[in-house]
Amino acid sequence: MPAITFDHVNFQYESQAEPTLHDINLTIHAGEKVLIAGPSGSGKSTLGNLINGSIPHSIKGHVTGTVRIGDQDTQDASLFDLSLLVGTVLQDPDSQFIGLTTAEDIAFGLENDRVARPEMHQRVEEWATRLGIAAQLHQSPQELSGGQKQRDAMAGVLIDDGDILLFDEPLAALDPASGRKSIALIDKLHQQLHNTVIIIEHQIEDVLTRPVDRVILMADGRIIGDLTPAELLRSNRLQQIGLREPLYVEALRYAGCDLNQVDHIEDITALDTQALAPTLQHWQDGAAATPPTVARTPLLDVTDLHFGYNRHTPIFDGLNLTINRGDMLALVGRNGVGKSTLSQIITGFLNPAAGHLTYHDGDQKVDLATLSVKERADKIGYIMQDPNQMISQVMIRDEVGLGLRLRGLDDDTITKRVDDTLKICGLYPFRNWPINALSFGQRKRVTIASILVLQPELLILDEPTAGQDWRHYTDMMTFLEQLNQQGITMMFITHDMHLMLEYANRTVVLGDQGVMLDARPSTVLANPEVSVPLL
Amino acid sequence: MSFQLFGFDDQDTWLHHLSGATKLLAFLGLSIIAMISYDARFLAAITIMSLILFKQAHITWRQIRLVTKFILFFSILNLLAVYVFSPEYGVHLYGTRHLILGSTGYFTLTQEQLFYELNLTLKYIVTVPLALIFLMTTNPSEFASSLNKVGLSYKVSYSVALALRYIPDVQSEYHQISLAQQARGYELSRKANLWQRLQGAGKILIPLVFASLDRIDTVSRAMELRRFGRYRKRTWYMGRDFHASDWLTLLATVLIIILGIALFKVNDGRFWNPFR
Numbered sequence: 001m002p003a004i005t006f007d008h009v010n011f012q013y014e015s016q017a018e019p020t021l022h023d024i025n026l027t028i029h030a031g032e033k034v035l036i037a038g039p040s041g042s043g044k045s046t047l048g049n050l051i052n053g054s055i056p057h058s059i060k061g062h063v064t065g066t067v068r069i070g071d072q073d074t075q076d077a078s079l080f081d082l083s084l085l086v087g088t089v090l091q092d093p094d095s096q097f098i099g100l101t102t103a104e105d106i107a108f109g110l111e112n113d114r115v116a117r118p119e120m121h122q123r124v125e126e127w128a129t130r131l132g133i134a135a136q137l138h139q140s141p142q143e144l145s146g147g148q149k150q151r152d153a154m155a156g157v158l159i160d161d162g163d164i165l166l167f168d169e170p171l172a173a174l175d176p177a178s179g180r181k182s183i184a185l186i187d188k189l190h191q192q193l194h195n196t197v198i199i200i201e202h203q204i205e206d207v208l209t210r211p212v213d214r215v216i217l218m219a220d221g222r223i224i225g226d227l228t229p230a231e232l233l234r235s236n237r238l239q240q241i242g243l244r245e246p247l248y249v250e251a252l253r254y255a256g257c258d259l260n261q262v263d264h265i266e267d268i269t270a271l272d273t274q275a276l277a278p279t280l281q282h283w284q285d286g287a288a289a290t291p292p293t294v295a296r297t298p299l300l301d302v303t304d305l306h307f308g309y310n311r312h313t314p315i316f317d318g319l320n321l322t323i324n325r326g327d328m329l330a331l332v333g334r335n336g337v338g339k340s341t342l343s344q345i346i347t348g349f350l351n352p353a354a355g356h357l358t359y360h361d362g363d364q365k366v367d368l369a370t371l372s373v374k375e376r377a378d379k380i381g382y383i384m385q386d387p388n389q390m391i392s393q394v395m396i397r398d399e400v401g402l403g404l405r406l407r408g409l410d411d412d413t414i415t416k417r418v419d420d421t422l423k424i425c426g427l428y429p430f431r432n433w434p435i436n437a438l439s440f441g442q443r444k445r446v447t448i449a450s451i452l453v454l455q456p457e458l459l460i461l462d463e464p465t466a467g468q469d470w471r472h473y474t475d476m477m478t479f480l481e482q483l484n485q486q487g488i489t490m491m492f493i494t495h496d497m498h499l500m501l502e503y504a505n506r507t508v509v510l511g512d513q514g515v516m517l518d519a520r521p522s523t524v525l526a527n528p529e530v531s532v533p534l535l
Numbered sequence: 536m537s538f539q540l541f542g543f544d545d546q547d548t549w550l551h552h553l554s555g556a557t558k559l560l561a562f563l564g565l566s567i568i569a570m571i572s573y574d575a576r577f578l579a580a581i582t583i584m585s586l587i588l589f590k591q592a593h594i595t596w597r598q599i600r601l602v603t604k605f606i607l608f609f610s611i612l613n614l615l616a617v618y619v620f621s622p623e624y625g626v627h628l629y630g631t632r633h634l635i636l637g638s639t640g641y642f643t644l645t646q647e648q649l650f651y652e653l654n655l656t657l658k659y660i661v662t663v664p665l666a667l668i669f670l671m672t673t674n675p676s677e678f679a680s681s682l683n684k685v686g687l688s689y690k691v692s693y694s695v696a697l698a699l700r701y702i703p704d705v706q707s708e709y710h711q712i713s714l715a716q717q718a719r720g721y722e723l724s725r726k727a728n729l730w731q732r733l734q735g736a737g738k739i740l741i742p743l744v745f746a747s748l749d750r751i752d753t754v755s756r757a758m759e760l761r762r763f764g765r766y767r768k769r770t771w772y773m774g775r776d777f778h779a780s781d782w783l784t785l786l787a788t789v790l791i792i793i794l795g796i797a798l799f800k801v802n803d804g805r806f807w808n809p810f811r
Contacts, residue, residue, distance in 0.1 A: 054756065054759075054760070079759055080765040083759075083761060088760050090753070090756070090757060090760075092753075095749075095750055095753040095754065095757075096756075098697075098754065098758055098761075099772075100674070100675055100676045100696075100773075101676075104772045109761040109762055110772075111770050111771060112764070112766070112769050113762060113765070113766075114766055114768060116770060117771070117772065120770065142704075156761065157761070344714075347714075347718060348714075349714040372717070372722065373714060373717035373718055374718070374720055374721065374722045377717070377719065377720065381718075384711070388745060388746045388749060389708065389711050389712050389715050389742060390715045390719075391742055391745070392739070393741075394741075402720070406720035407720055
């Protein structure tokens with residue numbers, strides 16, 4: 001008997017005019033490991049909600065056709081019964097922690113099942129040990145690292161012994177290194193438990209670092225492909241629907257290798273490198289040399305900066321950095337070295353213990369310490385990682401125009417600048433929508449639009465592409481690149497080495513001792529001492 | 536954030552080891568009897584006891600400074616108001632009149648009034664340390680389980696615990712949003728006037744509400760997906776069984792309450808009258 005069956009399923013959210021899913025037919029067998037991939041808005045998360053019973057039980061809408069888990073129709077079974085069959089690890093573990101400590105969070109399901117306390121303690125201990133978070137049991141889940149948070153969330157559903165495990169965008173909140181560890185852990189558990197694993201994700205490359213049995217491709221609410229990873233990578237279907245291919249596949253394609261002739265294309269470690277080497281070498285020889293560096297004038301000097309959240313552990317102990325006019329600077333480094341902290345000091349959100357920030361306003365030198373957060377914002381735009389913390393209006397147009405209205409511009413100018421910015425950011429079709437109808441990635445673009453409209457000289461972006469699929473990511477970065485060419489200086493914090501390599505013209509690596517390396521992106525990537533811990 | 540709200544502080548004292556239900560019952564029982572009784576001897580005895588307990592709970596002044604000042608301010612305000620509205624209430628209660636100051640006017644000062652207000656003061660001093668002990672030595676999850684144990688529905692108890700837990704989160708979120716809004720152009724620094732600052736602060740509430748609604752939505756989905764509300768009862772990971780110390784504490788509480796009630800008989804009413 002199949003583990004999951006979709007039979008001619010259509011679904012339309014109550015709040016939307018158009019159906020989100022069209023005629024879904026899908027069978028997933030017990031013990032399979034399946035990746036459901038698709039760009040944002042393709043309906044892949046909706047599919048997940050149909051599997052775990054959130055639709056129709058807690059999210060309202062119109063369903064036709066049948067969804068079965070084992071032999072149970074999800075319409076008839078209760079959400080509680082379904083949750084014992086399908087364990088769901090939601091996106092962004094931060095927002096779903098319930099317990100005050102990791103232990104309570106893991107035990108939450110058991111508490112609701114009225115499991116006696118001694119048994120509960122024993123099972124929590126067992127799963128925490130298995131997932132390597134036993135030492136963290138008495139800490140608050142909020143204090144854990146990104147990877148540990150996800151393990152906490154996983155332990156909380158694994159403890160139910162469900163047959164099906166569903167991961168909704170497990171990589172969204174993780175840096176690449178922890179993301180790959182998570183994927184490895186999911187794979188290990190799959191091999192030990194032989195359960196059915198479904199991963200919903202658009203970052204194909206990272207998921208495919210471990211084998212999956214099948215990839216279900218989705219676009220525009222339909223299943224458009226059901227293939228093995230090798231078939232998928234040999235075809236160009238990922239590009240067609242706007243998802244990123246693994247970098248090595250892209251390289252092979254550019255170098256002119258016939259992908260149909262490449263064995264084990266789904267596993268980079270098993271590629272026959274000797275056979276491929278001549279073609280790749282030939283391609284590399286023909287590639288353009290790196291452009292010469294241009295002399296730049298300084299825009300912002302950070303001098304001898306000292307800062308710490310508490311006295312004993314300083315984040316910056318005499319940091320020096322100069323951002324030059326025209327830079328497209330990628331700020332990289334491990335979690336916790338102070339990348340976001342530095343941005344927040346520059347914008348005035350945090351005050352340094354000592355040190356100077358000097359802004360070159362034309363020929364004048366301005367000490368930023370004399371300016372308020374608002375005054376700094378006229379020169380330096382800062383886009384936070386979480387768009388919800390920036391949005392204050394109900395409608396998109398009002399949100400984007402807010403900064404201009406507060407600066408007292410006339411209506412015609414505001415309308416024109418808002419429209420231009422919306423078009424550039426690809427939000428023009430939604431201009432009269434309420435913001436809460438938008439996805440996370442779209443909200444992020446609204447916040448970028450709302451800062452861009454103020455025409456700052458320096459733009460600081462905290463993880464500009466987090467949570468966005470490749471098409472939106474490319475659109476966004478191409479757009480930022482254009483702005484940079486028009487003269488806006490840009491600094492972005494990122495974990496994404498592709499992003500750094502493709503779009504930055506300078507990379508600053510932050511480490512525990514301040515700036516570890518300040519060089520061209522390719523130089524940084526070629527320095528294994530610096531780049532390996534980041535990847 | 537520098538501003539830390541007082542709350543559970545995990546330590547290793549016998550008070551921390553008591554079950555939350557015991558502490559809740561003892562707190563309620565002692566507070567009620569202290570509210571009813573006007574026997575100064577009795578009140579003084581339990582005041583001393585509650586101060587000793589307070590000392591044993593290892594609570595530092597820094598943790599409770601803010602809330603103590605707050606309570607002190609309102610208690611003094613209350614005592615003054617009682618005097619202003621009815622300076623002769625003590626005389627009316629105790630039936631005698633020992634003048635200290637004034638004679639015929641509205642504002643007289645009598646021993647009876649002072650004694651009455653002393654009783655009120657003792658009542659405050661009894662309950663405040665007890666409440667603080669309860670809040671600061673009880674783990675919020677265990678608090679939820681004790682509310683459930685004393686008969687409150689677990690859905691309500693859990694909401695209370697969750698709300699307590701989210702206070703620090705909401706505070707730091709407010710701070711971030713406020714800064715983001717300033718960067719957009721709301722001048723909230725000292726360079727703006729008060730009206731502008733108030734208006735700007737108001738605007739922060741909208742994203743805060745949206746962010747909180749989002750959070751509630753996600754958490755309630757996560758809770759549902761893990762079967763919260765499936766049965767009429769649930770168990771508690773942090774729940775504590777009653778130990779001998781719990782029974783002893785409850786027994787002591789009951790004895791104190793019985794003593795308080797017995798004093799009603801002795802005093803022939805709720806008031807102990809030293810003037811007669």
